[in-house]
Amino acid sequence: MAGCGLAVRPTLGGLAVQTLGWQSIFWVNVPISAAALALTLRHVPESRNPRARTLDPLGQVLAVVSLGLLTFLAVQGRELGWTSPAALLCAAGCVAGPLAFIAVERRRREPMVPLRLLRRGQLPVAVVVAAAMTFGMYGLFMLASLMFQQERGASALGAGLAMLPLAVAATALSPLTGRLVTRHGPRLPMTAGMAAMGSGVLMFAVAGADANLLVLEIAFTVIGVGLALNTGPVVGVAVSAVAPELAGLASGIANLARMFGATLGVAVQGTVMAIASGGTASGPHFVHGLRAAVTIGCAVEFAGAVVAFRFVRDARASQ
Numbered sequence: 386m387a388g389c390g391l392a393v394r395p396t397l398g399g400l401a402v403q404t405l406g407w408q409s410i411f412w413v414n415v416p417i418s419a420a421a422l423a424l425t426l427r428h429v430p431e432s433r434n435p436r437a438r439t440l441d442p443l444g445q446v447l448a449v450v451s452l453g454l455l456t457f458l459a460v461q462g463r464e465l466g467w468t469s470p471a472a473l474l475c476a477a478g479c480v481a482g483p484l485a486f487i488a489v490e491r492r493r494r495e496p497m498v499p500l501r502l503l504r505r506g507q508l509p510v511a512v513v514v515a516a517a518m519t520f521g522m523y524g525l526f527m528l529a530s531l532m533f534q535q536e537r538g539a540s541a542l543g544a545g546l547a548m549l550p551l552a553v554a555a556t557a558l559s560p561l562t563g564r565l566v567t568r569h570g571p572r573l574p575m576t577a578g579m580a581a582m583g584s585g586v587l588m589f590a591v592a593g594a595d596a597n598l599l600v601l602e603i604a605f606t607v608i609g610v611g612l613a614l615n616t617g618p619v620v621g622v623a624v625s626a627v628a629p630e631l632a633g634l635a636s637g638i639a640n641l642a643r644m645f646g647a648t649l650g651v652a653v654q655g656t657v658m659a660i661a662s663g664g665t666a667s668g669p670h671f672v673h674g675l676r677a678a679v680t681i682g683c684a685v686e687f688a689g690a691v692v693a694f695r696f697v698r699d700a701r702a703s704q
Contacts (some may be wrong), residue, residue: 395526395552399545441497444489447496451482452645459652463659498638502627508635510696511623512574515639516646517689518615521586521682522608523647524654528675529589535667536594536675550602553608555616562617570699571618576690578614581607583686590679594672611686615693622697650685654678 401409458475465472485553490496503509526548533544565574592600623639624632655678662674 395530395545395548396542397545398543399514399540402541415494424601435693438495441490441493441495444486444493444497447482447486447489451479451486454478454482456648456652459649459656461641463656472654473575495509498634502631506571507626507696507698508638508693511619511626511639512642514579514615514689514693514697515619515623515642517648517685517692518579518582518612518619519643520650520653521582522612522650522684524650525586525608525679527651528654528658528678530674532594536671547598547601548605551605551609551612554606558610558613559617560632565614565620566618571622572693572697574614574643575618575622575693575697578611578616578618579686581611581614583611583683583690585609585611586679586686588685590676590683603613650682654681657681 397413398410400585401413422582454475458479462472462475480522487500490498490500503512529548530541530544533539533547534541562574585604585606588604588607589601592604620639621637623635627635658674658678660674661677662670665671
């Protein structure tokens with residue numbers, strides 16, 4: 386399903402931008418969310434913890450503020466000036482926010498995130514790998530879209546179609562990942578998946594904006610193969626690391642890691658590109674900035690492969 390979503394997003398999204406304007410891509414979420422809500426209420430069985438937990442408003446606010454400040458600083462730090470009072474204040478908040486969050490969670494009887502789950506075991510490993518996976522991939526989505534439109538002269542729809550091999554590979558191979566996990570455990574597919582994603586991003590960085598289109602499509606395909614190998618197992622590792630009544634919490638933490646990795650990847654790589662390219666929209670400086678930014682994403686993907694290889698435990702080995 387994630388692969389199907391990836392296939393629809395760039396193609397229909399590009400068509401919507403080209404015909405209805407960029408604002409239309411946000412309205413697409415309304416009917417999809419309504420349908421998901423209706424289907425969930427109708428068909429998803431309840432699996433809540435029999436001991437109902439209370440909300441943790443202070444922990445939630447601190448988490449939102451901490452993540453928001455870090456993202457804001459990554460996006461706007463260059464324009465504000467890294468040593469400006471506003472940037473320094475945000476940086477201080479990025480340090481103080483998580484410390485305050487930890488202090489609050491340690492004292493609460495029913496914290497939003499039980500810190501014991503993140504101190505050891507497989508959940509923190511899944512969080513790191515999930516964040517690394519989306520950091521490089523979503524940063525590449527943004528950069529590749531700019532490259533196809535600003536450097537190669539493609540339309541918004543053309544840019545979306547050019548990235549379609551990634552989604553096709555992810556959709557086609559995802560069912561096979563379950564068999565691999567059943568036979569070999571999650572460590573092999575997660576390591577291979579992150580390595581494949583890093584290799585595809587590296588191929589894109591080396592090829593450059595003026596490369597033959599076939600080379601770029603091969604790079605997207607390799608990334609899609611890696612996405613198929615890693616997406617399911619990383620959530621499975623997170624959920625299997627906790628008691629059944631905490632499965633929803635573990636899944637939520639893994640999805641938060643994926644979304645935050647995507648947000649930070651776009652912000653960091655976009656900032657790196659702006660600095661390295663000097664703000665140019667095309668030409669040699671633009672290509673140089675593109676390569677520099679994509680290389681950052683490549684390094685993070687390979688770092689995720691190392692973490693998966695070193696720390697993911699197969700179920701058989703742990704029994």
